[in-house]
Amino acid sequence: MKKIINLRAIAAKAIYEVVEQGRSLSNVLPVLQTPLNDKDKALTAEICFGILRTLPEQEFMIQQLMDKVMTGKNRIVHYLLMVGIYQLTYTRVPAHAAVAETVNAVSSLAKRPFKGLVNAILRECQRQQLSLKQKFDQQGNTHLHPTWLIKRWQQYYPDNWQAIVTANNQKPPMWLRVNQRYHSTKEYLQLLAKNNIEAIHCDQVKEAIRLITPVSVNQLPGFDKGWVTVQDLSAQYAATLLAPKDNETILDLCAAPGGKTTHILEIAPQANVWAVDIDSSRLKRLKENLTRLNISATVKSGDGRYPEIWCQDTLFDRILLDAPCSATGVIRRHPDIKWLRRHSDIEELAILQQQILSAIWAHLKPGGTLVYATCSILPEENKLQIQQFLNTVSNATLQSDMLQLLPSENGGDGFFYAVLKKET
Known part of the structure; x- marks a missing residue:
């Protein structure tokens, strides 16, 4: 089978394999992303992770915009619509580009007859975006988690479960572990500052630093020399x-x-x-x-x-x-x-x-x-x-x-x- 190189098509296929086939995104995405450059890989990952964070909302919007849900061999188009809707709702991709590029992805998925439908649904989403969001907030799963999990957390953490949900729905912070064999944490913070990377030290673990804004590991001083490792606090x-x-x-x-x-x-x-x-x-x-x-x-x-x-x-x-x-x-x-x-x-x-x-x-x-x-x-x-x-x-x-x-x-x-x- 010919490799897909349209990033929106790759994102749709990745989400399809996770939701429909029960595969892990960390296993699926790196393989599908192989033909992409680094910039396109980053956008593909942002779309995939974002859709999975907000899946109930994506499903709700498609239900509002379509009379009939896509099934069987055409199910992949359902997930391509999510790719378009997520871009329109959550990313800085210009709306015209999000729609046009997502429509182009239909051909990459060998579903050319659906180009008109995808175009129409996404343009309708663009027009109704605010009202759709308001409807979801009123009647959808705004916790963006499965009910069984929410119930467990309400039982075990009655005072904290909402904070857990809120944290889960955010992009994670980027934590580093400073290798003390090369630099103290204070010294490495100074190296980051010289490279215009803003970071703070954590009091609980002496090696831990949190970046204010995540960066590529290639930008981290001495990453390739083992001076620092990306690891959660x-x-x-x-x-x-x-x-x-x-x-x-x-x-x-x-x-x-x-x-x-x-x-x-x-x-x-x-x-x-x-x-x-x-x-x-x-x-x-x-x-x-x-x-x-x-x-x-x-x-x-x-x-x-x-x-x-x-x-x-x-x-x-x-x-x-x-x-x-x-x-x-x-x-x-x-x-x-x-x-x-x-x-x-x-x-x-x-x-x-x-x-x-x-x-x-x-x-x-x-x-x-x-x-x-x-x-x-x-x-x-x-x-x-x-x-x-x-x-x-x-x-x-x-x-x-x-x-x-x-x-x-x-x-x-x-x-x-x-x-x-x-x-x-």
Whole structure:
């Protein structure tokens, strides 16, 4: 099949594959974007992420503008209409260009007979834009989240659920982690200032900097030399809580794409770090990150439920278990999670987490530390999971209070941490 090079057509195909086929945008988009230049890739990503953030609104507007919904082989046209509507509603693309280029995309999708329809619907959207928005605000899903998830958050966080929703519907802030082997955080802030990049330091994590306005990594001083890594504030707690030391044997389990692995090695460059993940394709990215930072780790593909297969009888001084989870704390970075995750997934994930935690506990040395982490904000995967573990494992103790971080507009993502000690 011929590669599509029209960015609007690529965006429509990406959204189609996420919503209709249940695929992850982070897997779909990079492949589809291959023929595009960097500028077009950026606009395609903005459109795709934006549509998935506001999907109920896009659906509502199409329902208002069309008598009949597109189905079957023509369903892709439905998502192309979203691409046009999103541009008209949320981007600075001139309206005439948004309409014209989206209509041109019809041919790229081999749906030429629908050019007139797409043109008519988008022009009608342009005319009715304000009234459509008002109608949606009055009767649509203005939370822009699935109902089952909203209900859970209302139950668990009665005072915070609206702030969680608001944060999720924003574009995420860009956080950096300064590699202290090269510069102090203060020194790197000065380097950013010299390059006219405005940033602020975070008090909670000494290596963390938030950019006032996100930039390309190519603009970051010394990025290619490993001076700095892009990593969310909340994710930076992991290595800090693990407190790695030189010459220790440390396991980072479910490690890809390697942000936490590299942080561990920045803190303890002489540690013997194992980075293990079940997804061999994602380990490629981990290896690239190690190379950029000029550090090394033992990288293995393995299933956390069966550690004896990939580590035999090895015992570790410290283990970071970044457990597979619902990822409900990182929705603003991955808005497709809202539409891919199901109510029934949570129980299944909790069972998987329990299996991995129990299996890997046997490979922690007596006196060793295990940090259990998720990017979830659901108690079944977090607090309740750890309480159950402590109730069933006699040689495990909680080192400090469990830490549940919630997503906030200018703060970090939603993460959970529990620091466990294995008694001797």
